[in-house]
Amino acid sequence: xxxxxxxxxxxxxxxxxxxxxxxxISRKPPLEVIPDMDRQPKLRPMEPNAFFKNGLSSQPLVExxxxxxxxxxxxxxxxxxxxxxxxxxxxxYKIVDGATNFVSIPIPVTMSFVERGRERxxxxxxxxxxxxxDGNGIVGKFGFSGIRDLHxxxxxxxxxxxLFKIISEGQKSSxxxxxxxxxxxxxxxxxxxAIVAYVRALQLSRLGDAKKxxxxxxxxxxxxxxxxxxxxxx
Numbered sequence: 001x002x003x004x005x006x007x008x009x010x011x012x013x014x015x016x017x018x019x020x021x022x023x024x025i026s027r028k029p030p031l032e033v034i035p036d037m038d039r040q041p042k043l044r045p046m047e048p049n050a051f052f053k054n055g056l057s058s059q060p061l062v063e064x065x066x067x068x069x070x071x072x073x074x075x076x077x078x079x080x081x082x083x084x085x086x087x088x089x090x091x092x093y094k095i096v097d098g099a100t101n102f103v104s105i106p107i108p109v110t111m112s113f114v115e116r117g118r119e120r121x122x123x124x125x126x127x128x129x130x131x132x133x134d135g136n137g138i139v140g141k142f143g144f145s146g147i148r149d150l151h152x153x154x155x156x157x158x159x160x161x162x163l164f165k166i167i168s169e170g171q172k173s174s175x176x177x178x179x180x181x182x183x184x185x186x187x188x189x190x191x192x193x194a195i196v197a198y199v200r201a202l203q204l205s206r207l208g209d210a211k212k213x214x215x216x217x218x219x220x221x222x223x224x225x226x227x228x229x230x231x232x233x234x
Contacts, residue, residue: 043057044057045057045058046058069081069082069083072089072106072107072189072190073107074089074106074107075106075107075108076106080106082188082189088103088106088161089103089106089189090189091161091165091168092160092161092162092163092164092165092168093161093162093165101161102159102160102161102162102165103159103160103161104159104160104161105160105193105196105197105200106193107190107193107194109197113194113197114194114197114198114201116191116194117191117193117194117195117196117197117198117199117201118198118201120187120191120194120195120198121195121198121199124183124186124187124195125195127139128140128144128147128180129147129148129150132202133149133150133151133199133202133203134149134150134151135147135148135149135150144178145178146173146174146176146177146178147177147178148177148178148180150199150202150203151202151203151206155203156203160196160200163196163199164192164193164196166180167182167183167187167192167195167196168182168183168184168192169182169184170182170183
């Protein structure tokens with residue numbers, strides 16, 4: 001037993017001798033058992049480095065480099081960039097004289113645009129709202145109730161911009177409806193507008209008067225002229 005106690009005492013002494021007491025100040029570098037990648041080979045900005053021919057670690061941009069941010073081109077031809085956070089295209093509404101004015105879908109609505117909305121809707125919206133948009137998604141099977149029916153009177157009365165705002169910022173819960181998180185961080189601006197367009201297509205498909213003559217002009221896709229009507233020589 002005596003030798004066991006001596007061994008424990010010597011072990012504690014060695015630990016203290018090597019690691020020191022917690023809070024001690026020393027000029028010696030610490031003994032790191034697990035360095036946790038505190039020091040690793042890397043290029044530091046604005047420092048000399050022999051790897052590149054010009055000896056610089058920070059390389060100039062390649063000639064012709066442009067920012068990755070792509071603008072959205074509206075139906076009127078205006079280019080709106082994502083960093084223009086206060087623009088109505090990026091918010092779904094604009095403030096005029098203290099009042100909130102929601103905008104219509106600003107991007108030209110084409111078949112491919114609606115199809116993109118259908119795809120994004122299937123990824124982000126179907127779990128709650130269901131493939132038909134009636135609020136009967138798989139989430140409701142797990143005890144979540146009050147999911148909005150996109151064909152209900154409340155949803156039908158929402159403007160395009162209001163739908164976009166809800167998709168972007170989410171909506172607080174109410175006594176009759178469940179809350180919803182915002183998807184601005186996971187769905188880009190163009191795709192949010194595409195989802196709005198697809199929701200409108202879903203709503204029109206359930207209305208009794210879903211005919212071409214009753215579809216708003218902004219949703220009509222120009223028909224291609226027959227080949228026989230095209231001018232020009234072969």
